Amino acid sequence: MNQLWRSTSSLSLRVLLSILILCSLSLSLTSCSRNPDRSRSVQTAQPATQISQAGQIAVPPFANVAEDGQWTMPAKDYASTRYSGLDQINTQNVRNLKVAWTFSTGVNRGQEAAPIVAGDTMYVVSPYPNILYALDLTRPGATKWKYEPQPAAAAQGVACCDVVNRGAVFSNGKIFYNTLDNYTVAVDAATGKELWKTKLGEINRGETMTMAPLVVRDKVLVGNSGGEFGVRGWITAVDAASGKIAWRAYNTGPDRDVLIGANFRPFYAMDRGTDLGVATWPPDAWKIGGGTVWGWISYDPELNLIYHGTGNPGPWNPDQRPGDNKWTSGIFARNPDTGEAYWYYQWSPHDLFDHDGINEQILLDMNVNGQPRKVLVRPERTGYVYVLDRTTGEVLSATPFVHITSTKGVDLQSGRLIPNEEKTPVMGKVIRDICPPAPGGKDWNPSAFSPRTGLIYIPHNNLCMDFEGVEANYIAGTPYVGANVKMYAGPGGHRGEFTAWDAVTARAVWKLKEKFPLWSGAAVTAGDVVFYGTMDGYFKALDARSGELLWQFKVDSGIISQPVTYRAPDGKQYVAVLSGVGGWAGAIVAGDLDPRDQSAALGFVGAMSDLPEHTTKGGTLYVFSLP
Amino acid sequence: MMIAAVCGVVSALCLVAACKREERGLRVDPPSSARVNSKTLSELRPGNVQPISAPNEFEQNAFAMNEGKRLYEWYNCVGCHAHGGGGIGPPLMDAKWIYGGAPEQIFATIVEGRPNGMPSFRGKIPDYQVWQLAAYVRSMSGQVSKDASPSRDDDMNVKKPEQSTEQQEPRGTGGVPKSAERPQ
Numbered sequence: 117m118n119q120l121w122r123s124t125s126s127l128s129l130r131v132l133l134s135i136l137i138l139c140s141l142s143l144s145l146t147s148c149s150r151n152p153d154r155s156r157s158v159q160t161a162q163p164a165t166q167i168s169q170a171g172q173i174a175v176p177p178f179a180n181v182a183e184d185g186q187w188t189m190p191a192k193d194y195a196s197t198r199y200s201g202l203d204q205i206n207t208q209n210v211r212n213l214k215v216a217w218t219f220s221t222g223v224n225r226g227q228e229a230a231p232i233v234a235g236d237t238m239y240v241v242s243p244y245p246n247i248l249y250a251l252d253l254t255r256p257g258a259t260k261w262k263y264e265p266q267p268a269a270a271a272q273g274v275a276c277c278d279v280v281n282r283g284a285v286f287s288n289g290k291i292f293y294n295t296l297d298n299y300t301v302a303v304d305a306a307t308g309k310e311l312w313k314t315k316l317g318e319i320n321r322g323e324t325m326t327m328a329p330l331v332v333r334d335k336v337l338v339g340n341s342g343g344e345f346g347v348r349g350w351i352t353a354v355d356a357a358s359g360k361i362a363w364r365a366y367n368t369g370p371d372r373d374v375l376i377g378a379n380f381r382p383f384y385a386m387d388r389g390t391d392l393g394v395a396t397w398p399p400d401a402w403k404i405g406g407g408t409v410w411g412w413i414s415y416d417p418e419l420n421l422i423y424h425g426t427g428n429p430g431p432w433n434p435d436q437r438p439g440d441n442k443w444t445s446g447i448f449a450r451n452p453d454t455g456e457a458y459w460y461y462q463w464s465p466h467d468l469f470d471h472d473g474i475n476e477q478i479l480l481d482m483n484v485n486g487q488p489r490k491v492l493v494r495p496e497r498t499g500y501v502y503v504l505d506r507t508t509g510e511v512l513s514a515t516p517f518v519h520i521t522s523t524k525g526v527d528l529q530s531g532r533l534i535p536n537e538e539k540t541p542v543m544g545k546v547i548r549d550i551c552p553p554a555p556g557g558k559d560w561n562p563s564a565f566s567p568r569t570g571l572i573y574i575p576h577n578n579l580c581m582d583f584e585g586v587e588a589n590y591i592a593g594t595p596y597v598g599a600n601v602k603m604y605a606g607p608g609g610h611r612g613e614f615t616a617w618d619a620v621t622a623r624a625v626w627k628l629k630e631k632f633p634l635w636s637g638a639a640v641t642a643g644d645v646v647f648y649g650t651m652d653g654y655f656k657a658l659d660a661r662s663g664e665l666l667w668q669f670k671v672d673s674g675i676i677s678q679p680v681t682y683r684a685p686d687g688k689q690y691v692a693v694l695s696g697v698g699g700w701a702g703a704i705v706a707g708d709l710d711p712r713d714q715s716a717a718l719g720f721v722g723a724m725s726d727l728p729e730h731t732t733k734g735g736t737l738y739v740f741s742l743p
Numbered sequence: 744m745m746i747a748a749v750c751g752v753v754s755a756l757c758l759v760a761a762c763k764r765e766e767r768g769l770r771v772d773p774p775s776s777a778r779v780n781s782k783t784l785s786e787l788r789p790g791n792v793q794p795i796s797a798p799n800e801f802e803q804n805a806f807a808m809n810e811g812k813r814l815y816e817w818y819n820c821v822g823c824h825a826h827g828g829g830g831i832g833p834p835l836m837d838a839k840w841i842y843g844g845a846p847e848q849i850f851a852t853i854v855e856g857r858p859n860g861m862p863s864f865r866g867k868i869p870d871y872q873v874w875q876l877a878a879y880v881r882s883m884s885g886q887v888s889k890d891a892s893p894s895r896d897d898d899m900n901v902k903k904p905e906q907s908t909e910q911q912e913p914r915g916t917g918g919v920p921k922s923a924e925r926p927q
Contacts, residue, residue: 273823273860276831344822546899584899586816593862595822595831600899703830710837712908713828715901721828722901 172620173482173570175199176490178417180567183642185683190230190283190328191562192680194415195479198564198639200681204689206643209742210657211667216690216741217257222247224733226698226706228560229283230328230637230678231737232291234305236685238692239286240737244272244279244296250308253684256739261308263301268319271297274593275324276344276718277700278707282560283678287331290356294325300338300354312359316340320593322347330413332422332452335362339409343427343472344718346596349407349444351424353455363455367407367426367443369393374443375455382460383509384531386440396439404590405437406430407444411474411560414492419507421449421458423492425474431588432470432554433598435543440465445473447494449509459509463496464533468541469522469583470554470599471497476562477506478572482620484512493619495563495574497556498533500526503619515622517615518557518578519607522550541599543585553581553603554719555633555700562678563617564638564646569660571625572617573646575634578606579723601719611723614638614648616663626663632727635701636693637678647691649675651702652730655693655738671695673734674702674727688741696735697727706733771800771807773871774846784843799846801878802887811879812893812905814872818864826902827883832861836883836902837911844886844913849877885910 174180179193183201192198205213221227225243232239237260238251246267250260272279275296284293290311291303298317303310316338317323322345329338335353343349349367354360365375370391382388389395394402408427415422429437429444446462463473478493482503492506499522500514514526524534539550558576565572581603588598605611612630617623632651640646644660651674657667674697681691698706703717704724714722774797801807815821823829827836842852842861853873856863864873882892885908894906902908 269858270856270860270862273831273862275860544898582899586898589817589819591819591867594819596819597822600826600901602899602901707829707831708833708839709825709830710828710834713826713834713836713902715899716825716828716834717830718825721825721830 173480175565175567176416176418176479176481179479186235187230187233187680187682188286189232189330190285190678191412191414191476192639194417196412196414196476196562197478197567198562198637198678199566199641200639201642202681202683202689203642205641205645205681205691205742207645207659207666210643210645212742213657213667213669213691213740214743215669216739218739219249219251219257219737221249221694221696221735221737223735224696224706225735226278226280226702227677227694227696227735228280228699229694230680231692231694232284232286233680233682234286237305239284239291239305240694241281241284241293242735243281243698244275246281246293246295248284248291248293248303248308250305263303263308263310265295265299265301265313267295267297267299271319271324274319274322274342274345275326276341276595278698278703280326280699282326283328285329285331287356292329292331292336292356294327294329294338296324296326298323298325298340300325300329300336300359302336302356302359314354314359314361316352316354316361321345322593322596327410330415330422331356332415335452337413337422337424337452339424341408341410343406343408343410343430344595344597345593346404346406346430346590347408348403348405349409349427351409351450351455353452365450365455365457367393367409367448368397368402368405374457375450376457380457380459381508384461386465386530386532387442387460387462392440392442396442398437398439401437404430404596405441405444409474411472412476412562414477414479415452416479416490416506419490420451420453421506422452423447423449423477423479423506425472425477427472427474428467428470431596431598433543433585433588434466434468434541435585436588436598438466441467445471447473447477447504447509449506461504461509461511461531463498463502468535469550471556473497474560475558478563478565479506480565480619493572495558495572495576495617497552497558498523499552499557501617501619501622503622513622517574517617517624518576518613519551519580520557521580522552541583541585543587546582546584548582549580550583551580551606552577553579554601555579559635559700561635561676562637564640566640566644566646566660568642568644570618570620571660572619573638573640573648573660574615574617575636575638575648576613576615577633578608578611578613579603579633580606581719597718600715602714603719603723605723612650614658616660628658628663632730633701633723635676635699639679639681641681647679647681647693649677649679649693649695651676651697651727653695653697655679669740671738672736673697674705674731676702691740692737694735694737697731697733702727704728705731771804773801773874774799784848796845796847799874799878801874802846802881803891804878805891805893807875808879808882808887808891809893810872811875811877811882814868814876815879818868818876820876828902835880836908838884838914840913844881844884846874846877846881849880850874853877884908884913886913
């Protein structure tokens with residue numbers, strides 16, 4: 117089923133320096149040999165992160181800490197590596213993995229959350245109605261308590277892409293997460309008692325909240341969803357102790373709302389100027405212009421900067437919003453204490469294809485042209501893997517990882533994405549073969565980085581679309597899209613790919629084809645095993661070096677969530693993942709959609725008409741261990 | 744001459760056959776909204792009381808349904824229900840009707856909203872336009888006269904035209920409401 121294939125000619129290869137080519141050769145040579153003396157069971161984990169074989173790429177010192185066996189935030193650490201230093205489960209024994217226990221979330225909608233493990237407890241948050249369960253790891257599967265925030269049922273009507281939730285976060289004895297109807301809640305991790313509940317948005321403006329918060333010291337950082345409803349995007353810091361709003365930064369509008377001040381120094385000229393969040397829009401369009409924060413936030417404690425992307429501009433129909441549409445489809449570096457913006461880079465000025473800029477940013481230290489640089493790596497919706505200097509926002513490289521027709525590359529002088537005139541939407545005209553399509557080369561589902569292999573593991577799509585812009589009317593609380601979309605498989609006919617990416621040489625080391633788009637995240641371990649799930653319900657373990665499929669297990673429903681691994685109180689390593697298909701890609705199953713209309717689910721159903729033959733709805737946590 | 748006569752008869756017959764078309768009244772009154780809610784959502788009727796129902800005259804009227812089709816885009820119905828296949832909201836081209844597939848039930852759903860995400864458009868859309876929308880919505884599952892049902896799309900081809908859609912008889916309140924998916 118999974119045919120391994122080496123990636124062939126890469127355009128970027130030609131422009132690489134010969135030094136880098138040599139490095140890549142040595143890397144692939146070392147990657148061919150297995151470590152023969154890997155210990156079967158190492159209880160005391162070593163400092164997780166060492167420099168990779170090539171010596172070119174590493175996790176920053178702040179994330180280079182001894183493995184404690186927990187998984188307290190969906191991204192595992194502030195650098196967002198999704199790497200665990202646990203190695204009991206390794207390439208030699210992973211084929212013996214068995215189900216240890218399971219748990220039903222009771223909700224048959226798309227499960228996108230990462231289970232969170234802190235101490236002897238696992239915390240799982242369900243899709244709407246956003247029930248939080250605390251599960252006792254000393255008595256596998258037993259429920260300690262559950263917390264029901266009882267969100268407004270009407271919120272389901274303004275959730276663009278299934279009623280998902282991307283997870284909770286544990287910090288300092290508290291669990292924080294967001295509800296679909298725009299509350300951030302804090303719950304006592306020991307008792308399940310609600311500590312505070314703060315309303316941050318309004319469903320009658322089309323807002324929802326689906327993202328997983330990030331906690332930096334005393335601030336809980338959260339953002340809104342609703343880029344398909346003409347909302348105005350924001351990121352907000354809530355005080356962890358009191359639940360009071362500490363600051364809010366909008367991603368459209370005047371500089372004072374965006375928290376742009378004296379310290380704002382974007383690298384490129386295109387992002388400099390006064391009130392660009394107003395000036396790059398038709399009059400007042402910024403008020404309903406999107407730029408939501410429904411994806412991932414990373415944090416560099418040494419620079420004291422958070423990094424977060426911004427969502428697509430609204431409406432999708434680009435003819436209704438001439439201009440660069442700042443500050444949508446880009447990335448901000450902000451001070452977490454004040455929200456003040458330090459730099460910004462726009463992946464897609466005047467986004468044409470619903471290419472939100474909200475994917476994960478993996479913070480790494482990397483040698484670039486022989487110089488050590490603090491970088492941020494982003495496999496992006498646009499189809500490029502970007503390497504940015506995270507101190508300045510300079511783009512060091514942008515290399516395609518999927519088939520791209522929509523754009524012609526990134527101009528590293530100006531920083532601008534180069535549009536392809538042939539694929540630029542025109543209102544009332546059907547433009548065909550736009551690759552990648554609206555969900556991008558890769559959507560929200562996060563990648564993982566292993567310091568042992570130096571590779572980034574990217575679960576992603578291989579899709580294209582036909583797109584027709586039509587006039588969108590703004591009616592608050594209803595969709596503001598203005599596009600007819602029909603998606604289908606990209607070149608080769610497979611709809612998903614799993615790519616091991618070498619950021620140093622900017623090339624794919626290996627790729628696996630998948631029948632369906634990959635909508636699950638990845639996790640990688642010191643046992644050199646990488647885990648991910650498929651929409652037809654296979655949970656898979658690969659050799660992190662070769663990509664060889666070592667083990668797979670068919671679960672009850674498709675997987676679109678984030679696998680994690682942890683060490684339980686019994687000292688054993690476990691791997692956990694939620695099954696339950698849905699999300700935008702799986703809406704055809706979760707929402708019982710009709711495949712005769714290829715435009716259903718904003719065009720995704722066109723590419724997914726056969727999914728109901730391969731999976732049904734679900735909502736089950738699976739936990740695996742060695743016998 | 745003979746051939747011409749035969750041709751004439753044949754073409755006349757063709758014309759007669761082609762004459763089955765919508766009957767368009769010069770003035771069509773939309774149904775009164777007074778009878779909305781006159782049909783229950785349950786098939787259980789204690790005392791065996793039959794629900795009253797009256798047809799939506801717009802379902803025989805091509806202009807009204809084409810207006811319904813335009814308004815379906817205009818009021819952003821399409822954003823949630825797509826071109827009948829659904830998305831945020833349920834599909835409208837299939838046989839499953841969570842809140843009933845009768846004209847007055849569709850009218851009530853649009854005006855009153857429904858608890859799991861359907862907005863209430865009361866006071867936002869004039870009654871006659873709601874009836875036009877209700878007629879168009881039923882055309883999506885082939886429940887209206889083929890001769891009046893919209894026959895083509897002016898935009899991207901994503902599904903068969905309403906006129907060619909196989910008729911899907913509404914199945915009671917067939918769908919499982921989202922609230923039923925809530926854990927107890």
